Amino acid sequence: MTSNQGALSLFAAQCRRDLRLSLRRRGDIAQPILFAIMVITLFTLATSAEPKKLAELAPGIIWVAILLSSLLSLDAIYRSDFEDGSLEQMLMSPAPLALLIGARILVHWLSAVMPLVVLTPLFAQMLFLPSDLLAPLMISLLVGTPLISLVGAVIAALTVGIRHSGMLLALLALPLYVPILVFGAGAVVAASQGFAWLGAISLLGAGLVIAIVLAPVAAAAAIKISLT
Amino acid sequence: MNDFSANSLVLEVKQLSYFRNEEKIFGPINFSLSGGNALLVTGDNGSGKTTLLRVLSGLLKAQSGEITVSKPGQTYSDLSHACAYLAHKPGHKAELSCIENLEYLQAIFDNVKPELIEPALAKVGLSGYEDTPAKQLSAGQNKRLGLARVLLSHSPCWLLDEPYANLDLQGIELVNQLIREQTGRGGAVLLTTHGAYAAPAVPCQTLVLANSRAEQ
Numbered sequence: 001m002t003s004n005q006g007a008l009s010l011f012a013a014q015c016r017r018d019l020r021l022s023l024r025r026r027g028d029i030a031q032p033i034l035f036a037i038m039v040i041t042l043f044t045l046a047t048s049a050e051p052k053k054l055a056e057l058a059p060g061i062i063w064v065a066i067l068l069s070s071l072l073s074l075d076a077i078y079r080s081d082f083e084d085g086s087l088e089q090m091l092m093s094p095a096p097l098a099l100l101i102g103a104r105i106l107v108h109w110l111s112a113v114m115p116l117v118v119l120t121p122l123f124a125q126m127l128f129l130p131s132d133l134l135a136p137l138m139i140s141l142l143v144g145t146p147l148i149s150l151v152g153a154v155i156a157a158l159t160v161g162i163r164h165s166g167m168l169l170a171l172l173a174l175p176l177y178v179p180i181l182v183f184g185a186g187a188v189v190a191a192s193q194g195f196a197w198l199g200a201i202s203l204l205g206a207g208l209v210i211a212i213v214l215a216p217v218a219a220a221a222a223i224k225i226s227l228t
Numbered sequence: 229m230n231d232f233s234a235n236s237l238v239l240e241v242k243q244l245s246y247f248r249n250e251e252k253i254f255g256p257i258n259f260s261l262s263g264g265n266a267l268l269v270t271g272d273n274g275s276g277k278t279t280l281l282r283v284l285s286g287l288l289k290a291q292s293g294e295i296t297v298s299k300p301g302q303t304y305s306d307l308s309h310a311c312a313y314l315a316h317k318p319g320h321k322a323e324l325s326c327i328e329n330l331e332y333l334q335a336i337f338d339n340v341k342p343e344l345i346e347p348a349l350a351k352v353g354l355s356g357y358e359d360t361p362a363k364q365l366s367a368g369q370n371k372r373l374g375l376a377r378v379l380l381s382h383s384p385c386w387l388l389d390e391p392y393a394n395l396d397l398q399g400i401e402l403v404n405q406l407i408r409e410q411t412g413r414g415g416a417v418l419l420t421t422h423g424a425y426a427a428p429a430v431p432c433q434t435l436v437l438a439n440s441r442a443e444q
Contacts, residue, residue, distance in 0.1 A: 013331075085317025093338075100336065228287060
């Protein structure tokens with residue numbers, strides 16, 4: 001077996017395990033969705049129900065709702081693997097930890113964040129977002145949310161050995177999430193005002209490419225530090 | 229089954245001590261263990277048995293002392309890539325079935341041999357539970373699943389942390405039998421017990437860890 005095939009089959013084995021796990025914990029998939037629906041519903045109730053005002057706020061509300069709900073599920077990336085000793089087995093195995101973590105992050109995005117992106121057209125309808133802004137919103141989310149998961153995974157890795165690390169996690173994640181939110185929601189706002197919006201998306205895309213390469217390696221190093 | 233006699237390892241530990249926040253957990257200790265032998269580490273609760281195993285497995289780094297693992301042609305500074313570690317934590321997922329757990333662990337340990345999984349489960353007394361999620365197994369059965377993982381690892385060295393915990397009499401005899409077979413094929417076994425269980429009916433060396441906090 002060449003090393004490339006070996007790496008691929010390892011990645012596939014980790015993805016298969018994590019997908020099975022998320023399918024068997026369906027409640028965990030429903031939680032971020034319900035949270036985002038709650039935020040958006042409550043927002044419309046708490047502010048004026050005037051379609052024009054809501055449409056102006058819509059990109060920001062949707063971005064914030066998705067960002068916060070992915071923050072909620074961040075802690076779950078390594079928590080159960082840490083508690084049942086699976087993380088120790090991963091550390092001791094000859095498999096490169098960064099590869100396993102990369103698969104873990106991919107499945108986390110697929111199970112906890114992607115359903116929100118899929119539901120975004122519904123959220124956009126709830127907030128009267130003009131239909132020509134749906135494309136920029138979807139593209140900004142498709143580029144921005146994987147970046148959120150990758151950055152979040154590095155921070156979660158730093159706090160993996162700490163009990164009740166939720167507050168620390170939120171404090172550390174906040175400053176790193178701000179630029180993603182500014183560029184992501186900003187692109188949609190720019191599009192609504194008729195400006196060019198692809199520039200902000202390209203910057204997010206550049207960040208995503210860097211994070212895909214570096215975040216699994218950084219997360220693996222952070223896990224080694226926090227466990228030893 | 230593999231035979232390790234041609235690939236036997238020698239573990240040498242010299243003046244090994246471990247401190248957590250300046251507080252001594254164990255040490256300094258010296259021992260050597262070679263393939264074909266078992267070493268029983270005993271000591272009271274808190275004497276550092278688990279910490280010793282974690283240091284040997286490479287999960288923790290000791291502050292002083294030396295660990296040398298030599299296999300023909302290779303030397304390592306810990307056992308991380310030459311041992312199978314059975315810890316207090318199960319090391320497998322509660323939501324997955326026995327077979328799914330073992331398939332995944334074989335994949336990450338680069339040792340994919342699906343045809344060996346069912347015989348290994350039968351050997352540890354879990355036949356009939358192949359498709360049962362681990363969360364529906366009892367504590368003792370979870371330990372047995374851990375033993376199946378160790379057995380499937382074909383590792384030249386086993387680190388077993390309290391392997392007798394939660395097991396019934398047949399389970400204890402099973403552990404002893406697995407250890408005898410491992411040493412019989414030239415593998416090494418390092419196991420801990422706090423001494424409440426009968427010493428294993430296996431010929432082995434003994435290392436007694438004193439509680440370093442009680443000494444002071």
